[in-house]
Amino acid sequence: MSPQARAIPAPQPTPDIQPFYDAAAQGKLLVKKCAACGERHHYPRAICPFCFSDRTEWTEASGRGTVYSFSVMRRVPVPYALAYVTLEEGPTMMTNIVDCDFDAIRVGQKVKVVFKPTEGGPPVPTFTPA
Ligand SMILES: [Zn+2]
Numbered sequence: 001m002s003p004q005a006r007a008i009p010a011p012q013p014t015p016d017i018q019p020f021y022d023a024a025a026q027g028k029l030l031v032k033k034c035a036a037c038g039e040r041h042h043y044p045r046a047i048c049p050f051c052f053s054d055r056t057e058w059t060e061a062s063g064r065g066t067v068y069s070f071s072v073m074r075r076v077p078v079p080y081a082l083a084y085v086t087l088e089e090g091p092t093m094m095t096n097i098v099d100c101d102f103d104a105i106r107v108g109q110k111v112k113v114v115f116k117p118t119e120g121g122p123p124v125p126t127f128t129p130a
Contacts, residue, residue: 024125072102
């Protein structure tokens with residue numbers, strides 16, 4: 001049985017990050033790619049964390065990834081699973097695993113993105129077993 005859904009606080013995007021949330025509202029997951037070195041990264045930054053180039057651009061990710069690590073927060077009113085998911089494209093993002101039995105989550109498990117509404121803000125990417 002799926003646990004109760006947790007209310008997610010609204011993110012407060014800065015102008016730099018706004019395209020990420022605009023895309024999320026359309027069900028698309030974006031990651032930044034560096035035009036200089038070709039590396040993709042997340043969280044989105046204006047400057048490439050690998051080579052410090054400012055030639056970063058938005059690219060759409062597949063939304064597929066694997067669980068790198070996770071922790072189930074149980075000592076809160078509505079338990080939730082906090083995780084790092086490594087995207088197919090390479091970057092690892094901090095996120096939540098949702099819509100599943102938390103006891104069944106495993107490191108290395110395949111997951112896919114699912115966007116969840118927030119309290120008065122843009123939707124955020126979370127992941128569910130693929
Ligand atoms: Zn770079």
